[in-house]
Amino acid sequence: MIEYYLESGEEMRIEEHPILSFKKQNQLHFTFNGRPMIGIEGDTIAAALHDNGIMHYSNSLKSHRPRGFYCAIGNCGSCNMKVNGVENIKTCMTLLAEGMVVESELDEVTIDA
Numbered sequence: 001m002i003e004y005y006l007e008s009g010e011e012m013r014i015e016e017h018p019i020l021s022f023k024k025q026n027q028l029h030f031t032f033n034g035r036p037m038i039g040i041e042g043d044t045i046a047a048a049l050h051d052n053g054i055m056h057y058s059n060s061l062k063s064h065r066p067r068g069f070y071c072a073i074g075n076c077g078s079c080n081m082k083v084n085g086v087e088n089i090k091t092c093m094t095l096l097a098e099g100m101v102v103e104s105e106l107d108e109v110t111i112d113a
């Protein structure tokens with residue numbers, strides 16, 4: 001598995017904006033491939049992963065190249081992962097919940113050339 005991360009300590013979440021305000025939300029704890037992570041109430045799973053620096057969501061079916069978060073509207077399947085033991089969950093459309101167990105499905109679906 002190729003993993004793409006931000007440097008330690010970098011933040012992906014916008015916390016200050018010139019015209020928008022963001023209400024403080026509760027933290028939610030979850031795991032990704034066994035690693036503990038923290039998201040915010042109201043995040044989708046994909047948004048929480050992105051905020052934690054996870055950029056590699058799946059592999060292309062044929063060439064197995066890494067794919068990231070793509071459409072963010074539930075159309076492409078690029079963000080499919082196993083969530084609480086259920087496969088092929090579109091993480092861009094699924095809200096994060098306390099204690100979720102999220103696992104990548106990187107090598108489970110392939111198309112041989």
Ligand code: FES
Pocket residue numbers: 069070071072073074075076077078079080090091092093
């Ligand atoms: S990013 Fe396309 S379905 Fe989730």
